[in-house]
Amino acid sequence: MRTGWIALAAAAGIALSGPATSAPAASAWRLFSADDVKSAPAAERGAVVFKNSCEICHGTGNDRAGTISLGFKYGAAKPALLEQRRDLTPAVVKFYVRHGVGMMPFFRKTELSDPDLDALADYLGHRKAR
Numbered sequence: 001m002r003t004g005w006i007a008l009a010a011a012a013g014i015a016l017s018g019p020a021t022s023a024p025a026a027s028a029w030r031l032f033s034a035d036d037v038k039s040a041p042a043a044e045r046g047a048v049v050f051k052n053s054c055e056i057c058h059g060t061g062n063d064r065a066g067t068i069s070l071g072f073k074y075g076a077a078k079p080a081l082l083e084q085r086r087d088l089t090p091a092v093v094k095f096y097v098r099h100g101v102g103m104m105p106f107f108r109k110t111e112l113s114d115p116d117l118d119a120l121a122d123y124l125g126h127r128k129a130r
């Protein structure tokens, strides 16, 4: 308990002494608004959508459900990070996003529009060529 309070006090100290800024933390979810996504240059749109909708589970870190699950699923055979995969095609990405898999939820068109999914599928699904 005592260590808990010390840790809390330390965390508060760090928070208070940090620079006064309204920018979201680097790991914050939904870094971009729907308007930001729409107005992003075509080449960046997929990456922006990924950050908004997928990174919370498929980002780097040992607290990301998707990254952890895919690490267990494929072991050393494939990278656990989707952004490092070279075997995904746009069609595969779209299938998983619209249907979900295991504990991954499916995304309705009202949550992730078709144009956003196209950009995302292009971003994740054509990495072989990059």
Ligand code: HEC
Pocket (backbone or CB within 6 Å): 050, 053, 054, 055, 056, 057, 058, 065, 066, 067, 069, 070, 073, 082, 088, 092, 093, 096, 097, 101, 102, 103, 104, 105, 107, 112, 120, 124
């Ligand atoms: C709530 C957490 C969560 C979110 C949000 C999420 N995923 Fe997943 N995703 C998972 C988990 C967990 C798995 C592994 C499921 C399994 O096979 O057991 C997975 C699996 C996948 C797979 C299958 C990969 C493979 O080869 O088996 C793809 C593709 C995928 N996710 C893409 C996405 C994309 C694109 C997004 C964003 C639109 C997204 N996911 C958002 C949790 C999530």
